[in-house]
Amino acid sequence: DAKTxxxxxxxxxxxxxxxxxxxxxxxxxxxxxxxxxxxPSQGPEYVIHGLTSNVNNRMASLAIAEDRKSSTLILHxxxxxxxxxxxxxxxxGFKTIFGAGTRLFVKA
Amino acid sequence: xxGVIQSPRHEVTEMGQEVTLRCKxxxxxxxxxxxxxxxxxxxxxxxxxxxxxxIDDSGMPEDRFSAKMPNASFSTLKIQPSEPRDSAVYxxxxxxxxxxxxxxxxxxxxxxxxxx
Numbered sequence: 001d002a003k004t005x006x007x008x009x010x011x012x013x014x015x016x017x018x019x020x021x022x023x024x025x026x027x028x029x030x031x032x033x034x035x036x037x038x039x040p041s042q043g044p045e046y047v048i049h050g051l052t053s054n055v056n057n058r059m060a061s062l063a064i065a066e067d068r069k070s071s072t073l074i075l076h077x078x079x080x081x082x083x084x085x086x087x088x089x090x091x092x093g094f095k096t097i098f099g100a101g102t103r104l105f106v107k108a
Numbered sequence: 109x110x111g112v113i114q115s116p117r118h119e120v121t122e123m124g125q126e127v128t129l130r131c132k133x134x135x136x137x138x139x140x141x142x143x144x145x146x147x148x149x150x151x152x153x154x155x156x157x158x159x160x161x162x163i164d165d166s167g168m169p170e171d172r173f174s175a176k177m178p179n180a181s182f183s184t185l186k187i188q189p190s191e192p193r194d195s196a197v198y199x200x201x202x203x204x205x206x207x208x209x210x211x212x213x214x215x216x217x218x219x220x221x222x223x224x
Contacts, residue, residue, distance in 0.1 A: 034212070043112075043199050043215030044151070087151075096141070096213065098151035 003027070004088045009103040012078045020073040020102055022088030027068055031092040035062065035073045037084040038101070044087065047073065078106045112216035114200050120222045126188040129219045132181055133202030141213065142175055142185050143199040151199070157183065190223045197221070 005023040012018040024033065034049040048055055048062045050071070055062040061074040075082055087101040113132040121127050133140050142154040155165040157177045165175070172191070177183040187194055197220050203213040 036213075043201070043218050044213075045215065046212035049212065097153060098143075100150055 003090050003097070004099050006086075006088055006099060006102045008100065009105065011105045011107065012075075012082075014080060014106055014108050015077050018075040018078045018082070018104065020075075020086050020088075020104065021070065022072070023070050024088070024090050025069040027090050028092060029068075031090045033062070033064060033068075033071050034089045034091045034096070035060070036087045036089065036098075037082075038087070039081075039084045044098070047086070049091070078104075080106050080108060082106055112200055112202050112214050114198075114216035114219050116219060117217060118220045118222075120224065121190055123191055123223055124189045125223075126186065127190045127194075127221060127223075129185040129198050129200075129221070131183045131185070131200030131216060133183065133200070134214055135181065137202035137204050137214075138180075139203040139205060139213075140177060140183050141201040141203070142183070143201065143215075144196045145199060145218070146196045154185070187221075190221075192223045195221055195223050 003026055032049050032051050035047040036044040037047050038044045048057050048060050050062045050064050063072045083104055083106045085101040085103050087098050089096055115130045139158050141156040143151050144154055145151045152167055154167045155175045156163055160177045173187055175185045197218045199215050199218045201213040201215040204211045
């Protein structure tokens with residue numbers, strides 16, 4: 001079973017920042033936190049991952065709480081193309097279990 | 109690289125028929141995953157391989173499902189006999205190493221299977 005908790009859906013306005021929360025209160029010390037997103041009719045797409053420190057890449061930023069029990073994916077300026085389901089995952093070993101994710105709606 | 113390639117993209121078959129889904133992972137990736145996605149159950153991990161060896165098939169729903177990886181560049185997921193409840197989108201993904209080791213997985217476009 002998925003071990004992360006995310007809101008079912010969120011809404012954002014275009015060109016505004018979006019903060020997508022995730023709780024992973026039972027995460028072990030060696031598990032990575034991965035974020036993927038799935039656009040309509042496509043396979044999941046990697047967004048970002050981290051272990052303890054905050055991470056930035058061209059797509060997003062990942063803020064990880066000091067106790068690692070929660071994290072936040074930050075899209076700095078949402079566009080209509082960012083409308084997707086966003087999955088937060090604890091990745092331990094080879095196995096990756098997806099939860100239900102957060103469906104992000106972006107309004108023009 | 110062309111990414112993970114799955115075939116066919118769409119498959120419609122009659123109940124009782126054998127179905128074979130194919131996957132070509134990204135060259136050099138050591139891990140390969142098969143997922144199934146339905147509205148009711150979301151994304152489910154069926155099986156994964158590391159260095160062509162099945163590591164965990166606990167997600168395979170029943171004996172009608174089987175997966176093979178004869179070499180590093182090819183994997184199949186077979187359903188025999190197929191049933192209407194097998195209708196879903198099946199995704200293949202590959203990763204340089206296991207995602208728990210800090211590497212990302214790359215997903216194919218999926219095969220939409222409809223069993224009538």
